[in-house]
Structure formats: C-alpha cells, structure tokens
Amino acid sequence: MKIPLWSCLRLAPRIILVIVGGLLAVKAVDKAMPLLIRPPEIMFFDRDWLLDNLRDIRDRSVTVPAAERPVALQDLPFRRWLDIEPVNARPEFPHTSRTGAFAELHLQIADTLGLAPQDVLLMADDLDDPEYSPRPLVVILPPLPTVMTDVLEDRRSNMLSSDMRIAFRIGPEEWLLVTPHSDGQETVRMIRNMLLPLLAVVMIGLLSVWVARGIVRPLDDLAAAAETLGRDRELSLVGDFNAPELQAIGNSFNEMQRRLKQFVDDRLQMIAAISHDLRTPLTRLRLFAEYVPDPDQRRQVLSDINDMEAMVSATLTYASNRLKDEARSAVDLGSLLISLCDTAADAGCRVVYEGPDHADLTCRPVAIRRAFANLIDNGCKFGSEVQVRLHDRPDAIVITVADDGPGVPAAQREEAFRPFTRLETSRNRETGGTGLGLTITRDVIMAHGGTIQLDDSPAGGLLATVTLPKVR
Known part of the structure; x- marks a missing residue:
C-alpha cells in the first residue's frame, strides 16, 4: 500500500x-x-476524624463477643468511608517507616488507641503517578484551619497515599484491618496499568x-534477483522500491544485471560460433581419415575426431543454454538412473545402482538425463567402479554418485564447477573432456532448485550428492 x-x-x-x-x-x-476507565477516587480524611473513628472501632470491638463483632461494626456510620476486616493473625503487610506526617500519625494512632507502637501497623504507599493507582487515594489533612505552608513543609508525598492500611491489635491473636472503602475497580485499573505499556x-x-x-x-528482492541471475543466467529486474535510496540501489543493480548478461551472452555467442564453425573442418577431417591406409592410425584419428566433436557438442550445449528452455514433465527418476547405469555397464564400466525402481519427479527430462549421465561418465572415466544411490524423501530426492578414482582435493572442488576447468592434479588429462561436464550438471541441478555437493567417497574417490526438491 x-x-x-x-x-x-x-x-x-x-x-x-x-x-x-x-x-x-x-x-x-x-x-x-x-475516559474509558475512571481514575481512582480521592478521599480526604481529617486527622482528628480518623483518630476518633479508629478509637470508636476499637471500643466497639472489645466490648462485644467475637461472634457478634462483624454485625456490631457494620452499623457504624463511617462505614461509607472505611472498610473493617477482623483477622486472626498479625497482617502480613510491612509497617511503613516513613517520616513526617505519617510517622507522626502512626504514633498518634497508637496513643489514641492506648496501644504500644508495635501493636499498630500503618502502611501508606506513595506513587509517582497517583492517577495510575489501582486503589482509592487518601489524603490526610491536618486539623483545620491550617496554614498552607505547614503542608508544603511536610511534603505532598507524605500527605498522599495510594494504598493506606491501618491494623491494630484487639486481642492476643486478634487484629482489625482498616482500609479506605473500595469502589470495586481495583482489578480493572490494574489491568489498565498492565495493558497501557503493553499496548x-x-x-x-x-x-x-x-x-x-x-x-x-x-x-x-535484490537477493532473489541475484540468485536468479546466478542460477539461470537470466535477467530478473527488481521493481519500484518506494524509497529514494533503495530505488537508486535497485536501478544500479538492474543496470549491473544488464551489463553482466550482455557480457556473458557476447562471450557465449563467440564460443558457440567458434564451436559451430569447427564442425565443417571436423567433417572434412573425418572424410580424410577414411583414406588413411594404416588401420591403427585411422582408428586413432577417428577417435580424436570423435572426442573433438563431443567437445564441440558440449560447448554448444553450454553456450546455447537450451537445456533450461525444456518444458517440465513428470519423470520416473529411478527408471532413468537404472537406464543410465545399464548404458554405462554395457560400455564396460562397473556400475551399481541402489534404491527404489520408481521415484517420480517433475523436471526437464533431457536436462536431468544429461546431468546424471555426466556424473556417471565422470565416475567411469576416473574410477573402476561407480555406485549410484537414490533416496526418496517426502520433500526431496537425494542421489549420490560415488567412484573409487583419485578424487578431487577439497580446496579445488568449487573450482571443478568452473567452465573449461580441468584439474590436472586429480583427474588425468588423457581421459579427455572439455571441463564442462560438472558445469553443465550444476547449471541443470540449480535450475531445478536443487544443490550438488562434492565430497570424498568411502572408496577414496569422489562423492557427488545431488538434492532435488519435489516442489519448487
């Protein structure tokens, strides 16, 4: 939007x-x-009024039996302002050791009730933001009339309490808890206080x-476009980025794609043209080779011509990129691998296939056949035995091709995928090839959204692991 x-x-x-x-x-x-949840009520209590009513509460409590105490306390006229709760043990709230007006009030309550200070508990919490208090606020006023400077000197924080509780002893194990009358909105305000920062x-x-x-x-989008360009060698232009800085990056990236694509296409076209032009002289050489009188020499010349034609064909395939233009269709990958293994075995290579006879995959049939044929042919060229295994998983098909040849050093495995690269240290040049087999194979696998990885095989040669997703 x-x-x-x-x-x-x-x-x-x-x-x-x-x-x-x-x-x-x-x-x-x-x-x-x-506006949605009304703030807490503010109760103003005159100090003398509070002391007188606390004395009346204690006098009424000690003169009636414990069973009749709740009824006797219920009839007191100040119940509109104060809630009274008998408890059978010392309340758990801590005594507030505040200075100023509330410390003085604590001593006055004890003196008024005729109790020791330790038999009277006073808790009066203060809040930085009183409007967020879940309980009614209480302001203790000094006896009126008073001078305002007296209140200022005592500090507002000492006169305002967000949760005032008074408890005093009326028997060996009996206490009375006196609190400001609740309006029943404490839970709602607590939820509000939690929801506000959460919101x-x-x-x-x-x-x-x-x-x-x-x-x-x-x-x-940039990462996806770069992946498409590297995998398919096709332009994947990014669109409007809706931000000046990012739009500039997108425009530069699109221009870079065009230049890279043009650069690659020009060189591939040149390679394709050279390879195509080589076919005519190769055809003439084949005709001349037929007139070589020595059978051994004729056979050697024809073999060299066949190798050159294979190189030209591989180069044209790589340059034309036609394997990626093939339509996708359902392929029985198990049957395809078995067929490739049988073909290699008929050519004299020892190839073993392990896996299910059938494994369906939607892919480009000719391209996939070419990719695995390259892997099996490489194994046959550089080793005496090739093992092909297929694992049919719910989300992907994994194929491994292992040989017992010299293998490829770990430091050179990525280089093995580069076009026209042949590793002299591990793979003998006399085996022939253009250095395009693994390049074409990886291009095909990546075009199907898969991956190919080279490792050491258990037999000491090369292990190629191909993973092809079933849904892409």
Whole structure:
C-alpha cells in the first residue's frame, strides 16, 4: 500500500516520523484511558476524624463477643468511608517507616488507641503517578484551619497515599484491618496499568515492523534477483522500491544485471560460433581419415575426431543454454538412473545402482538425463567402479554418485564447477573432456532448485550428492 508523499521521503525522515507517530499514539492512548476507565477516587480524611473513628472501632470491638463483632461494626456510620476486616493473625503487610506526617500519625494512632507502637501497623504507599493507582487515594489533612505552608513543609508525598492500611491489635491473636472503602475497580485499573505499556509496545512494534518491511523487502528482492541471475543466467529486474535510496540501489543493480548478461551472452555467442564453425573442418577431417591406409592410425584419428566433436557438442550445449528452455514433465527418476547405469555397464564400466525402481519427479527430462549421465561418465572415466544411490524423501530426492578414482582435493572442488576447468592434479588429462561436464550438471541441478555437493567417497574417490526438491 502506497501512502501519498511517503514514497518521496528518504529513510531517515521515515524513521523519525514513525518514532514521533508512535510516541503521539501512546500519548493519545494514555489520555484516552481515563475516559474509558475512571481514575481512582480521592478521599480526604481529617486527622482528628480518623483518630476518633479508629478509637470508636476499637471500643466497639472489645466490648462485644467475637461472634457478634462483624454485625456490631457494620452499623457504624463511617462505614461509607472505611472498610473493617477482623483477622486472626498479625497482617502480613510491612509497617511503613516513613517520616513526617505519617510517622507522626502512626504514633498518634497508637496513643489514641492506648496501644504500644508495635501493636499498630500503618502502611501508606506513595506513587509517582497517583492517577495510575489501582486503589482509592487518601489524603490526610491536618486539623483545620491550617496554614498552607505547614503542608508544603511536610511534603505532598507524605500527605498522599495510594494504598493506606491501618491494623491494630484487639486481642492476643486478634487484629482489625482498616482500609479506605473500595469502589470495586481495583482489578480493572490494574489491568489498565498492565495493558497501557503493553499496548504502547505493540503499537510501536507494529509501526517498526511496517517500516522495517519496507526496508527489508527490497533487500529480499535484490537477493532473489541475484540468485536468479546466478542460477539461470537470466535477467530478473527488481521493481519500484518506494524509497529514494533503495530505488537508486535497485536501478544500479538492474543496470549491473544488464551489463553482466550482455557480457556473458557476447562471450557465449563467440564460443558457440567458434564451436559451430569447427564442425565443417571436423567433417572434412573425418572424410580424410577414411583414406588413411594404416588401420591403427585411422582408428586413432577417428577417435580424436570423435572426442573433438563431443567437445564441440558440449560447448554448444553450454553456450546455447537450451537445456533450461525444456518444458517440465513428470519423470520416473529411478527408471532413468537404472537406464543410465545399464548404458554405462554395457560400455564396460562397473556400475551399481541402489534404491527404489520408481521415484517420480517433475523436471526437464533431457536436462536431468544429461546431468546424471555426466556424473556417471565422470565416475567411469576416473574410477573402476561407480555406485549410484537414490533416496526418496517426502520433500526431496537425494542421489549420490560415488567412484573409487583419485578424487578431487577439497580446496579445488568449487573450482571443478568452473567452465573449461580441468584439474590436472586429480583427474588425468588423457581421459579427455572439455571441463564442462560438472558445469553443465550444476547449471541443470540449480535450475531445478536443487544443490550438488562434492565430497570424498568411502572408496577414496569422489562423492557427488545431488538434492532435488519435489516442489519448487
């Protein structure tokens, strides 16, 4: 989805706008929350009123039996402001050791009730943001009238509590817990306090993902285009990247593709032309060879001509890239490999096939046949025995071709796939070849979305592992 003017912005302004937009969105949610969930009530308690009512609570509690205590306390007139709960053990909340007004209030409560300070507990939490308190707020006012400077000197934090609790002993194991009257919204406010930062993270995260996708998607397109160019030697132009910086990269990448494609096509066309022009003199040489009187010499000359024609054919195949233009169809890969192994065995090579007789794969039949024929022929040229194994997996077919020849050193295996490359140290030049067999094989395998890897075979030669996905 394109947003007007957004595509004209560079990446830095986009990121700044997303950050500012995220902060504004979070602030808007913060301001909207009080409209959805009302803030906590604020109760103003006169200190003398609170002390008098605490004394009445204790007097009423100690003069009635424990069984009648809840009913007796229920009728007190201040129950609209205070909740009273009898408990059979010392409450678990910690005593607040605050200074100032609340420390003085603690001592006044103990003195008013005639109790030792350790028999009175006072908890009065303060909050940096009182509006986020899940419980009603309590403000303890000094006796009125008062001078405002007295409150200022005592600090607002000492007069405002977000969770005030008062507990005092009324028996050996009996306590009373007095708290401000609850409005029943504590759970809702706690959920709000948890959801607000979570919502902020989600909103900023979604905006960040949106911007990040706009940056990462073009990079993914570039990677896919580069993969297509390297695998199929075909142009894969990238489109509109919707960002000036990335669009410049895309345009440069497209121009680079065109130049590389033109460079490769020119040289392949030259190679194809040379190879094609060699066919005429090779045909004349074949005719002249028929008149060589010595049978051994004639046989040797014809063999050399056959090798040269095979080289020309392989070069034309590689240069024309026609194997990749073949239509795909369903192929029984098991039967195809068995047929190739039988052909190689008829030519005098010892080839062993292991695997199922049938394994269906949608592919380019001629290209796949050429690829595996190259692997088996290489094994027969450089070894005395070739083992071909097929593993039919749910998502892919894996074929291994192993020989007992000299193998290829690990440092030179990638070089073996380069066009017209022949490794003298491991593969004897006298065996012939153009150095295009593995090149064509890898091109075909990669065009099918597969991979080919060279390793050491158990017999000491070369092990080629081909993986072909069933769905591409």
